Amino acid sequence: MRDRLPIDAAVHFGAQLPTLIRGVYYEGWDPHPTPVKFDRQEYLNRFCYETSLAEENAEKAVRAVTGALFLHMPPEQLGHVFNALPHGLRSLITPAV
Template sequence: MSALGLKIIDESVQQANIWINEVDYRVGLVNKQRAYRLLRAVLHALRDQLTPDTAAHLSAQLPIFVRGIFYEGYNPSSMPAAIRDKDDFIARVVAIFGPEPPEDITGAIGGVFDVLDARLSPGEMAQLRGQMARDIRALFAD
């Protein structure tokens, strides 16, 4: 029997925690709240520069609760946003993260991209990389 009565909800909570814990581990934040905020900030910055179709394809591979984080506050009519280069992308992540972002924000963003690389299909990651400006793609692991 499931703790909440619905196996799919319990599994989704577990998967969201796995993703957050993996971000925390890869980035070394030692703080689940900050890891959640980082994952959310990177997903939103990423989502905001994708076409709605590409965002939908990406979201289909996310666990249910992570998908909810991804779509929180989404306005597809204004997408993709004008994120022109790596500095714009980093500034967007910092703005979404809020107070006290990680000191090595570039490395932190790379850590989230590492989690995406480990959890999403290679084809999806290739499509994401293909939509990013060249210097933003440099944030992804090789």
Template sequence: MSSTGYATFDTTLAKTNGVLKQIEESYGWPKERRNRSYAALRAVLHALRDRLTVEEAAQLSAQLPMLIRGIYFEGWDPTKVPVKMHLDDFLARIHDEFPFEIPDSPERLLGITVQALRRHITEGEWKDIRASLPEDVVAVLP
């Protein structure tokens, strides 16, 4: 890993690369497909962010590595959330934002991506997020 010369940046870069690598390994994508793992992360983060209340979205963001937090907030308009989405709408949102063919299903893309993020989210916060989502969405989360 290249060093930025600033420990905080090096740490967030390493954590972000770890999440992307976990997504790639789960799908069997080579590192050369990093753009796919990034797109999966971005699509899932944005769907979650827009389904949560402003308060819950902010609480989740506080636990994300700094670089992932930037991806999470990219393009966010807190005056337009929460967007009421049940499972079909939630998965369609992920599918629409993922610019590649999904290898199997949006449910699996969601599950793999959330699983890669889980090591950065406390159990208490994860319970709060799950409590904020519709039951049909929670049913497909890891």
């Protein structure tokens, strides 16, 4: 998600994360080509690659990660971040209600 957000939204979101998670979030990040343009399927493919998950588990895992964020971060903050994403990607990462 970080690489798909505009730089200011990615940094603002990262600042809200707990210290340990923030380190993982920023590890290896090069903000110069941000935001990287990719669609829903490309996002899932990249998620699978970076997490070593099988493709059939990707969408469920993405929703679980996002659900955990909703438990630990203010919904207004997440709403601001998610609104900066394209609709197709936003519908993937927003937990089912």
